[in-house]
Amino acid sequence: MKKHLTAMLLLTGLLIATGSCSLMADDTGKLINNKCRQNLKTLNETTAKFVKDTNEHLPPWARYDTVKSSLMSFDYLPQDPIAPTPDCKYFLISNSREDFQWYCALHGVLDGEKTITFQYHEHRIMAKTTDRYMNNKRYKEHNSDLLRWTEYSPTPVERLKYHYNMNPLSTILIMSGIVFVILFVYRSL
Numbered sequence: 001m002k003k004h005l006t007a008m009l010l011l012t013g014l015l016i017a018t019g020s021c022s023l024m025a026d027d028t029g030k031l032i033n034n035k036c037r038q039n040l041k042t043l044n045e046t047t048a049k050f051v052k053d054t055n056e057h058l059p060p061w062a063r064y065d066t067v068k069s070s071l072m073s074f075d076y077l078p079q080d081p082i083a084p085t086p087d088c089k090y091f092l093i094s095n096s097r098e099d100f101q102w103y104c105a106l107h108g109v110l111d112g113e114k115t116i117t118f119q120y121h122e123h124r125i126m127a128k129t130t131d132r133y134m135n136n137k138r139y140k141e142h143n144s145d146l147l148r149w150t151e152y153s154p155t156p157v158e159r160l161k162y163h164y165n166m167n168p169l170s171t172i173l174i175m176s177g178i179v180f181v182i183l184f185v186y187r188s189l
C-alpha cells in the first residue's frame with residue numbers, strides 16, 4: 001500500500017511539475033469574448049462615424065467584405081478586425097441609418113437584451129441576441145444558426161482542456177487520482 005502511495009505522490013508531483021508553468025487558471029472563453037466584443041465595438045463606432053460623415057444608406061444586411069469593398073472606404077476600415085475564432089464572421093445589420101449594429105456569427109450583437117452561453121470546443125462563449133432585428137429575414141436565419149451552438153457537445157478532450165484551463169490544479173489532482181485507481185485495480189488483478 002505504501003508503495004502505491006509513493007507512486008501516486010511521485011506521479012502527482014510529476015504532473016504538477018510539468019504543468020506548473022501554466023497553473024494559473026486561464027478562462028480562454030472570456031479572452032475570446034472580450035476580443036470579439038472589442039471588434040464589434042470598433043466596427044459600430046466606425047459605422048457611426050461613416051453615417052455622420054456621409055448621406056449613404058446602410059444595407060439591411062451585408063457581409064463585412066461587401067461593406068468594405070462597396071460602402072466604406074479604406075479611410076474608415078484601414079485594418080480588418082482580427083477574428084478570435086474561425087467562426088467569428090462579421091455582418092452589418094440595419095433598420096435605418098440610426099439603427100444599426102454589427103453582428104458576429106458566434107457572439108451575436110454587442111447590444112442585445114438576451115444573453116446565451118454555450119460550449120465552443122474547449123471555450124465557454126457568451127453571446128448576445130436581440131429581437132430588434134427579427135423583421136430582418138437574414139438576421140433571423142443567422143440568429144437560429146447561432147442558437148444551434150447551445151446544442152454543441154464538446155469531445156472528451158475538449159472537456160478536459162476546458163476544465164484544465166478553468167482549474168488546472170484540481171484537474172491534475174483528479175486525473176492523478178483516476179490514474180492511481182486504474183493502477184491500483186490493475187495491480188490487484
Ligand SMILES: [Zn+2]
Nearest residue numbers: 036088104107
Ligand atoms: Zn465573435
